[in-house]
Amino acid sequence: MNTEIPGVILTYALVIIFAIPLGRYIGKVFKYEATWADKIFNPIDNLFFKLSGIDPSREMRWKQHLAALLSINAVWYIISMLVLTNMGRLPLNPDHNPSMSADLAFNTTISFITNTNLQHYSGETGISYLGQMMLMLWQFISAGTGMAICAVVFKAMREKTQPALGNFYSYFVRSCTRVLLPLALVVATLLAFNGVPMTFEGKETVTTLEGISQKISRGPVAAFVAIKQLGTNGGGFYGVNSAHPLENPNYFTNLVETISIILIPMAMVFAMGYVLKRKKLARIIFGVMTIGFLALLIPTVYNETQGNVALTHLGITQSMGSMEGKEVRFGSAASANWAIYTTCTSNGSVNAMHDSLTPLSGMTTLLGMMANCFFGGIGVGFLNFYIFIILGVFISGLMVGRTPEFLGKKIEAKEMKIAMIIALLHPLLILAGTAISCFLYSKNPTLYASWLNNPGHHGFSEMLYEFTSSSANNGSGFEGLGDNTPFWNIACGVVMIMARYLPIIGPVAIAGILANKKYIPETNGTLKTDTSTFGLMVFAVIVIVAALSFFPALTLGPIAEYFTMH
Amino acid sequence: MKKNLLPAIRLTLVCLVFFCGIYTTAVWGIAQLVPNKGKGFTINQNDKSYYTNVxxxxxxxxxxxxxxxxxxxxxxxxxxxxxxxxxxxxxxxxxxxxxxxxxxxxxxxxxxxxxxxxxxxxxxxxxxxxxxxxxxxxxxxxxxxxxxxxxxxxxxxxxxxxxxxxxxxxxxxxxxxxxxxxxxxxxx
Structure with a gap:
């Protein structure tokens, strides 16, 4: 116990130590400044552009950026559907796993190209190695998409009055080759040397010491897990994700994987500070995100290390904390720690089963996804936060009776409308989805009996979690939910598409419109956005939006469960 | 839209070769230096082999x-x-x-x-x-x-x-x- 908490502190300290220089490096990559890596990557990038017939110096306006993003995502969708529905007959399938049904392939495809990685299949039996490798490609390039579009917004924020915002493909390729690839190689190497498999051989059958036959599922795991963690993807190689002893064999790999979850999302904040030359603004944003993050992390670690009250009543000892669904090599503190890292960042990988978390920890993981901007997904987490900044600017402007301005640009009706729609989209998708599923279930509980693994309030939480996870593009689950049915596959698929692309389109549109406007130099009358007062304001906006939207639903699920147990 | 599609397809194929092919092969190559060549750690006793981590x-x-x-x-x-x-x-x-x-x-x-x-x-x-x-x-x-x-x-x-x-x-x-x-x- 007393060695578990220091592990939690160590993790966060190491994240900050790595994220600051990485943020600076990403900033340089986005600004096309010289870095140590140019010698290696300039030729590689040029090869990418030459083979793809792309002129990386062609300047794009914000609408052209969005067109480029949406078309390349459409291409990925078609390729992925074709492979997943036919992989049973395609090569690299030593275990003879079958092709996916159309609705499952739809869900899986959407899930991976939107950086969600919700998995309604199980890795060991539901997909071939070819399918896994293709999903790994989406893990790289969907993360690259998030970084690239965030770079566009940074550029738009920096420009005084300038419609040209760089080249989308160029940002995209640079993000993939110069940031994701080197980090993934380092992480994959660390994992492989700690016993994570990296082989193309199929399952091996061994006999256990007690003489039972056991089939060991292997595969190219190390390469897959590295990018899954770094790219806020989260889709595991194995069904139980990083709880699996081959996907995450020891405390050290757990540390590496936990840091990888949040490293780039945090570095993006510092990258913004570098690109805009506004270090103070970056520190304020980092501060707000950290406060929100710790406000969820601390109670979760506390609750999980305290154990499950219901088990205490049975008279056993819980010195390790609540251990249902957790692994002894991590313990309850590191598992609770991971649960918050993964839900705040839209990663969605797990090292313990969230369905078995104690009620209030279930709630904090939900809240992480409901806010979805305490670091958030790669690139898109910052875009979500940007929406809250715009709202914060507007509300504080009204409060002090000044025209709302952000970075020297007036915020007017059009931008506010977009910001409001995007801020309300997330609650709408979650609550409407949960309401529809509850309606169906309560009308015909026998027909849908296979949906829920737990009765009562916890069963409600399972449905709420699934839609929250889809809408946050997170991908973790209360995995007891019987979710491989046409309803869940299609409903979650639709939610994931809307929750991915609209919150990209909105902020890019706002930033693009603002970049075009006339620059007004800051004066004494300007509302300062890089102060802690303004930071507090933004934090309040996030809390109010989340609280007003979600607390009624949370009351029916985790909060009610908590009170029935105490 | 149309002028975006062709570069998108070509760029996707290049990414496929690079991130699936070259990256995976590189990691596989590194894993050959790991004990048991990246097939998971095992322990032997009485001529039988077991996966220690499973x-x-x-x-x-x-x-x-x-x-x-x-x-x-x-x-x-x-x-x-x-x-x-x-x-x-x-x-x-x-x-x-x-x-x-x-x-x-x-x-x-x-x-x-x-x-x-x-x-x-x-x-x-x-x-x-x-x-x-x-x-x-x-x-x-x-x-x-x-x-x-x-x-x-x-x-x-x-x-x-x-x-x-x-x-x-x-x-x-x-x-x-x-x-x-x-x-x-x-x-x-």
Whole structure:
């Protein structure tokens, strides 16, 4: 116990130590400044552009950026559907796993190209190695998409009055080759040397010491897990994700994987500070995100290390904390720690089963996804936060009776409308989805009996979690939910598409419109956005939006469960 | 839209070759330097080879038991119970495990049972148990194998894996390693 908490502190300290220089490096990559890596990557990038017939110096306006993003995502969708529905007959399938049904392939495809990685299949039996490798490609390039579009917004924020915002493909390729690839190689190497498999051989059958036959599922795991963690993807190689002893064999790999979850999302904040030359603004944003993050992390670690009250009543000892669904090599503190890292960042990988978390920890993981901007997904987490900044600017402007301005640009009706729609989209998708599923279930509980693994309030939480996870593009689950049915596959698929692309389109549109406007130099009358007062304001906006939207639903699920147990 | 599609297709194919082909091959190449060439760590005893990191089912009285598993240690289909903390069926199941444990471990009282030995792990393949979970089984093993408790206690101490750098994380025992070591000192 007393060695578990220091592990939690160590993790966060190491994240900050790595994220600051990485943020600076990403900033340089986005600004096309010289870095140590140019010698290696300039030729590689040029090869990418030459083979793809792309002129990386062609300047794009914000609408052209969005067109480029949406078309390349459409291409990925078609390729992925074709492979997943036919992989049973395609090569690299030593275990003879079958092709996916159309609705499952739809869900899986959407899930991976939107950086969600919700998995309604199980890795060991539901997909071939070819399918896994293709999903790994989406893990790289969907993360690259998030970084690239965030770079566009940074550029738009920096420009005084300038419609040209760089080249989308160029940002995209640079993000993939110069940031994701080197980090993934380092992480994959660390994992492989700690016993994570990296082989193309199929399952091996061994006999256990007690003489039972056991089939060991292997595969190219190390390469897959590295990018899954770094790219806020989260889709595991194995069904139980990083709880699996081959996907995450020891405390050290757990540390590496936990840091990888949040490293780039945090570095993006510092990258913004570098690109805009506004270090103070970056520190304020980092501060707000950290406060929100710790406000969820601390109670979760506390609750999980305290154990499950219901088990205490049975008279056993819980010195390790609540251990249902957790692994002894991590313990309850590191598992609770991971649960918050993964839900705040839209990663969605797990090292313990969230369905078995104690009620209030279930709630904090939900809240992480409901806010979805305490670091958030790669690139898109910052875009979500940007929406809250715009709202914060507007509300504080009204409060002090000044025209709302952000970075020297007036915020007017059009931008506010977009910001409001995007801020309300997330609650709408979650609550409407949960309401529809509850309606169906309560009308015909026998027909849908296979949906829920737990009765009562916890069963409600399972449905709420699934839609929250889809809408946050997170991908973790209360995995007891019987979710491989046409309803869940299609409903979650639709939610994931809307929750991915609209919150990209909105902020890019706002930033693009603002970049075009006339620059007004800051004066004494300007509302300062890089102060802690303004930071507090933004934090309040996030809390109010989340609280007003979600607390009624949370009351029916985790909060009610908590009170029935105490 | 149309002028975006062709570059998108070509760029996707280049990415496919680079990130699936070259990246994966590079990691595979690095993994060839790892013991057992990236196929997972194994341990050999009596000419048989076992995966150290993959938990095995141990249910007989002569071995230290591993944790309950929702998938009965199926390493081709991992899974947790996904039972909620307040689920009545789940609590009844844990109660049953406690009763079984007490019946087969005479001389142990309820409050000596650590929760990890009666709750299912996340993966269903947890290779570890807590140190307390090994100590609480000592009496049974000592009786079945006719070893004195002091020898067993030393064995457990030897097999205890300390927290990382002695500072971070949990103390734990790899059940397979412990049982292999147990077989070495007693064949009964």
């Amino acid at each position: 938990g095995q089912s141990f249910k007989s009285d002569r071995y230290f038991w591993s944790r309950p598993s929702a998938v009965d240690y199926n390493a081709a289909g991992s899974g947790g119970s996904n039972k909620g903390p307040s689920n009545a069926d789940y609590l009844a199941q844990v109660q049953q495990r406690i009763d079984t444990f007490l019946a087969r471990n005479p001389g142990i009282s309820k409050q000596d049972i650590p929760s990890d030995i009666v709750t299912a792990s996340g993966s269903g393949l947890d290779p570890n148990i807590s140190v307390d979970a090994a100590l609480v089984q000592m009496k049974r093993i000592a009786a079945v194998r006719s070893i004195d408790a002091a020898t067993l206690k030393t064995l457990i101490e030897q097999q205890t894996e300390k927290p990382m750098l002695g500072l971070f994380g949990t103390s734990k025992i790899n059940v397979l390693n412990l049982n292999l070591a147990l077989d070495k000192i007693s064949h009964k």
